[in-house]
Amino acid sequence: MPMKLTKFAFASLTILFLVAPLIAILPLAFTSSVILTYPIPSWSLRWFEELFFADAWRRAIVNSLIIGTGTTLLATVLGTAASLGLRNRLTFFRGTIRTLFLLPMVVPAVVLGVGMQVLLAGFGLTNSYAGVIIAHTVVAVPFVVVSVTGALAGIDERVELAAQSLGATPTTVFRRVTLPLAMPGVASGAVLAFATSLDEVVLTLFVAGPNQRTLARQMFSSIRENISPAIAAAAFLFIAATIIIFSGTEKKNQCHHSLANFSSARSSASRIGTLSITTIFDTMSGWSNAIRKAT
Numbered sequence: 001m002p003m004k005l006t007k008f009a010f011a012s013l014t015i016l017f018l019v020a021p022l023i024a025i026l027p028l029a030f031t032s033s034v035i036l037t038y039p040i041p042s043w044s045l046r047w048f049e050e051l052f053f054a055d056a057w058r059r060a061i062v063n064s065l066i067i068g069t070g071t072t073l074l075a076t077v078l079g080t081a082a083s084l085g086l087r088n089r090l091t092f093f094r095g096t097i098r099t100l101f102l103l104p105m106v107v108p109a110v111v112l113g114v115g116m117q118v119l120l121a122g123f124g125l126t127n128s129y130a131g132v133i134i135a136h137t138v139v140a141v142p143f144v145v146v147s148v149t150g151a152l153a154g155i156d157e158r159v160e161l162a163a164q165s166l167g168a169t170p171t172t173v174f175r176r177v178t179l180p181l182a183m184p185g186v187a188s189g190a191v192l193a194f195a196t197s198l199d200e201v202v203l204t205l206f207v208a209g210p211n212q213r214t215l216a217r218q219m220f221s222s223i224r225e226n227i228s229p230a231i232a233a234a235a236f237l238f239i240a241a242t243i244i245i246f247s248g249t250e251k252k253n254q255c256h257h258s259l260a261n262f263s264s265a266r267s268s269a270s271r272i273g274t275l276s277i278t279t280i281f282d283t284m285s286g287w288s289n290a291i292r293k294a295t
């Protein structure tokens with residue numbers, strides 16, 4: 001019992017340590033004051049109204065949705081394809097290649113931003129939506145690779161071999177067997193890619209122009225110019241959207257696992273039923289042979 005209490009206390013303190021900054025800033029999204037300060041004089045939604053009606057904030061939200069959607073689609077496709085390629089045991093230097101895919105997660109953002117600016121300038125893609133989407137995709141792909149690789153590792157290859165033995169083409173096996181089984185990992189990777197794009201500031205500062213100002217960059221600029229409670233309102237929307245998206249993804253994954261467990265149980269029950277029926281027929285056949293010999 002003391003060990004359980006100790007674990008519970010340690011987990012509670014860890015959670016409090018992680019969410020304490022959020023608890024401190026989020027209530028200020030509903031203040032009527034023009035500065036971030038406690039105590040809150042009165043409650044108001046004026047800063048949420050500014051987010052949706054002020055031109056700079058509204059344009060930043062729209063840009064974030066456009067860039068985030070493009071990044072999610074591109075990173076999910078590339079990350080899933082990379083995970084499928086790394087799944088092949090015949091791939092040479094598979095460990096080294098996997099490490100290269102994960103490099104954007106550990107390389108300093110400033111170094112990556114300078115390199116992306118130089119590279120995109122050579123193709124004339126700086127200050128464009130395409131350039132920002134490509135830059136965000138570079139840092140989002142590793143999350144998709146990690147998520148999808150974990151999902152593919154849990155797939156029994158005998159299921160795919162069984163589909164091939166029944167005449168399914170490789171495309172059909174991927175579309176009807178592999179992709180549905182890996183879909184929880186693909187969905188989780190897509191959500192992580194979208195969240196990474198929404199939160200990215202440094203790369204946006206290097207490759208984006210005035211027309212590609214995202215919500216994260218707008219928050220960064222507002223902090224430098226004027227600390228406004230609109231930043232707290234934007235943070236509240238960030239966190240609420242992240243919780244909703246991750247909750248939906250987790251619920252979908254749970255439904256997928258429940259269906260998989262149900263199918264496995266039904267298959268086991270079918271095998272048990274088949275064995276029971278076979279045993280009954282074998283017993284009846286033995287009895288009839290014994291009666292035939294006795295007569």
